[in-house]
Every structure is written in C-alpha cells, then in structure tokens.
Amino acid sequence: GMTSVLMSAIGLPVCLSRAPQPTSPPASRLASKSHGSVKRLRKMSVKGATPKPEPEPEQVIKNxxxxxxxxxxxxxxxxxxxxxxxxxxxxVTDSKAIGSLAV
Structure with missing residues (x-):
C-alpha cells in the first residue's frame, strides 16, 4: 500500500502484511436474536407500565x-x-501584605 511506498522511499526495507479478517457469526442469526429480545422488552414494558400521577413541583422540592x-x-x-x-x-488578607518572596 501507500505506507510501504513511503517507507521504501526513505531507504527502509518494508514488508507489510495484512491483518487477518476477524470471523464473526452469521449476520442472520445475530440480527434475529437482537431484534427478538428488543421487541420482547418493548412489549413487556408497555404492558407492565402503569402511569403514575405526576407530583406537584412544590412537593418534589419539599422531598x-x-x-x-x-x-x-x-x-x-x-x-x-x-x-x-x-x-x-x-x-481574606490584603494583597499588599503578601510580599513577592512568598509567591
């Protein structure tokens, strides 16, 4: 690549190799898992949530x-x-009382 060209231009021997590509699980299996759990969590939070009455601002401050x-x-x-x-x-002491040697 460009790095080897630049390095060889200044007289350094260059032998750069590429890093191996990381292997990852199939995208279809990973995508179906994450989407299914997100949908389940959303459904659970909507069903289980009961709206609580908003407290008055004065009461929040008192708390x-x-x-x-x-x-x-x-x-x-x-x-x-x-x-x-x-x-x-x-x-606070007056700044005139502090000499230049103290600083």
Missing amino acids: YTEELKVPPDEDCIICMEKLSAASGYSD
Missing part, C-alpha cells in the same frame, strides 16, 4: 430540601474550610 439546624462537621470539598465556619471575602 429534596431539608433545613439543617446545625451545619455538619465537614470540610468544604472546594476550599477545604470547615462548613460550620462563616465564609466570605471579609477575612
């Missing part, structure tokens, strides 16, 4: 929100400060 009286004693995964400690920009 997933919980007010904590005491914050957990864990570290923040981003800044690694205690979650129980107050956070914000007020306690």
